[in-house]
Structures are given as C-alpha cells and as structure tokens.
Amino acid sequence: MAGEPSFDEIISKIQSCSDPASIAKTLASFLNNLNENVFSARPHGQIDPLDTLSPAIHSFAYLYFLVYRCKASHGFHPALLEKVWAFVTTCDGEQVRLASDKALSFAEALVKMATESFQPIIAIRPLAVFIRRLQASSGQLTMIHPLLAKTCLLAQSFKDIIPIIDNDISDVDPQHTKINYKDFLLYHYYGGMIYAYLKKFDRAVEFFKLAVSAPAEVASAIQIEAYKKYVLTGLLHYGKVPVLPKYTANPVQRCLKAHCVPYAEFASAYEKKTNNVIKTELEKIKPILIRDKNYGLAKQCMEALHRRNIQDLTRTYLTLSIEDITSLIGLGSEPEGASHVEGIIVKMIESGAIFATISHEHAGGMVSFLDDPNQHNSTTTTDMINAQIQKATVITSSLVAMDQTISSMPAYFNKKASSNKPKRQRLTSGSDERNTHQGRGDGGETAGQTNSEEELDVDLKETRQAENEQPEKLDDLSEK
The missing domain is CATH 1.10.10 (Arc Repressor Mutant, subunit A)
Structure with a gap:
C-alpha cells in the first residue's frame, strides 16, 4: 500500500492543476484522498502551504488548507485572519464553486472562530466578500447566504449584508448552487428579520412571504415562524395582513390556520382600528408573543396604528x-x-x-x-422613476431568459405532455355513494366536519415531521 505523498509532491500536483477542467478531473479526487492532517498540520522545517500557494491561482486547493486550518484554530489569530482576507478577496469563484461543500465548511469555521472570540462581527465582512466571489451572478443564492444573515442578526451589524439582500434572488437552481430547501427558507426568514429590525417593513413582508409561499408538500416550522412575522410586518406596513399568493401550498395554508390562531385574532382586531379592542387583544396574547420573540413587533403595531389614524385625520x-x-x-x-x-x-x-x-x-x-409641497417635478423624482424603470427592464429580461430556459427543458415537455392527456374518471360504486351520505343527519354536515378534523390531524403530523427545520430562536431585536 502506497504511503501519503510528500509535501513537495502535493504542492507540485496542486500547481500543475490550476484550470477548472484539470481540477475537476484529477485534483479533486487527489485532495479528497489525502489525510486531513495533511491540511491542518504545519510541516516542520518547510514553508507553510498557504504561503507557497496563491489564493488567486490555486483557489481550489488553498480552500482545502484554509478550511482545516480554521477548524483547528480556537479563536482568531492575526496571521490566520490575514490569510482568510487574502483568500476571500482574490479567490477564483469558478474554482471555489467546484468545492461548494468546502466553501460552506470554511464559512462555518469562520463563524465558529469569531463566536469563540466573542466577536461574531469579525466574520461578517469576510463572509460578505466571499459570497460575492462565490456567486456566478448577483441574483444567485448560495449556501452561505443564510449563515451570513444569521451572523449579522447575532452581531446586530447589517452594513455589509444590505447590498446582498437588496439584490433580488433569481437563481436557486440546486445543480448550480448546491443549496437545499432549508437554505432558501432560512435566508428569507433571517433576511426578513433584518429588514424588520431596520424598519424596512415592505421588504420584510416580501421576504417572509417568499419563505411562507415556497413550494412544499409538507409544512415547515420555519414557514410557520415566518408567517407569524409576516402577519405583524404586514400590519405595520399595510395596516392589514396581505393575502398570500394563490400558489402557496394547501398543506402550508392549513397549518398556518391551525398554528397561528392568536396572530389571526390580533390581526382581525387590528384591522378594526379601535384602540381599546386592539390593546385588549394584545394583552391577551402577550405571553405567546414573548415566547415567539415577537412582542417588540406587536408593540410597534400599536404605534403604527396611531400614526395611521393621524394620517386619516389629515x-x-x-x-x-x-x-x-x-x-x-x-x-x-x-x-x-x-x-x-x-x-x-x-x-x-x-x-x-x-x-x-x-x-x-x-x-x-x-x-x-398642509398639502404635500413636493410637486414631484424635480430631477430627483425623475431619477427615481428612471431607476425603477431600469430595474423593471432588468427583471423582465431575466424572466424572459428564465422562461426560455424552462421551456426548453425535457422535464417541461414531459409535464406538458402528461397534462394534456385525458384524465380517467374514477367510477363510484353504489356502496361508495352510500358511504358518502352515511352519518349525515337532516341538513347536517357531519361528513364535512370529519374531513376538516382529518385535515387538521394531517397538518399537525406534517409539522412534527418538519420540526428539524425549526429556525434558531433569536432575541426580539425589535425591542432593542
């Protein structure tokens, strides 16, 4: 059995593979077969591999060494932080995308080091820069997006993530990004929390809506938590709860109805704009809001109601x-x-x-x-309108491109062909018909009630199945 290759052989192999084709064909398997100690240990009497390799030219291999070096480190050290910064600012995104699992491990190790140093803010800027390098386009969602959003919330530092979350996501193809369903939900859940903290409630509503309305066969606990905040931010911005998109999955909608009753009752009272009624409802559900870390948002709803009532008086x-x-x-x-x-x-x-x-x-x-003194005929207004037109044009072009891509996929043709086939009608036997009417009294709806109870039981079961998707409970930042 052949032993481990020497340090010089490893470096030579890495330096001979710097293009994506050779990396994917030979270097990836070569590095994956090496012992982890090769990457984490510093060779005695030899130059540090991180000093020998170029983070810009040998990004794929450099990432391997950096991941294990970060994992082995307890807290940040200036020399290691210097290597991290050199990598995230110069690495080749195409190479790094070939090692997406290592990219995520690197980001997680970075957050771990920062947390152990009791300075989570240290990890934020490197992660934000790394995301830019990792993305094939500004609208691409990566596995690191939710981790960065969560870290920003914990550190209460949002300057570096705002330019990222302000870019609408248009690429969530797992084949390209390696993301999973939970990544999508958590990114929009945490992103919505960031916007709510910054009082940009219109964007918060959109982010929570994207989490709640994501395609699902079973309901996720993340979607339930997102909906609670969707209700409150909707009340804050619109004065009512916006209707969910029609494409929101039925199992999700039934779960929300079953698990968010106190929020629905508060919203119903709020829309009546009667101060005493709303205050009574708020006090009634206060323990639930505190448990859910949503009491700060609910209190802001009261202030928003006063502002809205004053606006009505004008x-x-x-x-x-x-x-x-x-x-x-x-x-x-x-x-x-x-x-x-x-x-x-x-x-x-x-x-x-x-x-x-x-x-x-x-x-x-x-x-x-007084009347609005702004006649909306200034250059500022014109520039704002032009910016929105340009943004709409970009979105339209992106949608056209996505439509063309989807329309040319074999899966699309197969789905369209199957939908055009005539559906077979299910024959109902006499016994089936009798069972349909069995148990129904004069004018009663027993069968219908049973169906509703069964649906509710299914929803509760589905939610339990998805409990592993529960987002980490963060402090009620809106109270700070």
Missing part, C-alpha cells in the same frame, strides 16, 4: 388641537396621552409622513395640516 381636517387628536385616535383616557401624541406628530413631520405645523399659541397646542 384627509378630513385642516386644523385640530392636540387634545382633539388624542381623543379621536383613542388615547384620550391615557395619562400623558397628549404629550405622547405630540411626540408622534413631531416624528411624522420629521420623516415626511405628514405635512403639518404645530403652534403653542393656544393652550395645549394646535396642529395645522
């Missing part, structure tokens, strides 16, 4: 006293209600949510509502 009145506004939006009975309302109005004026002036010439203060 459509009816030109001038109102702060005391009258406090009474009209249902805060008249609260201690310090008027000062609270004045604070809300000031923030709304500062943010441009309303146009108004506050005068204290009269006792208690008067608010005069």
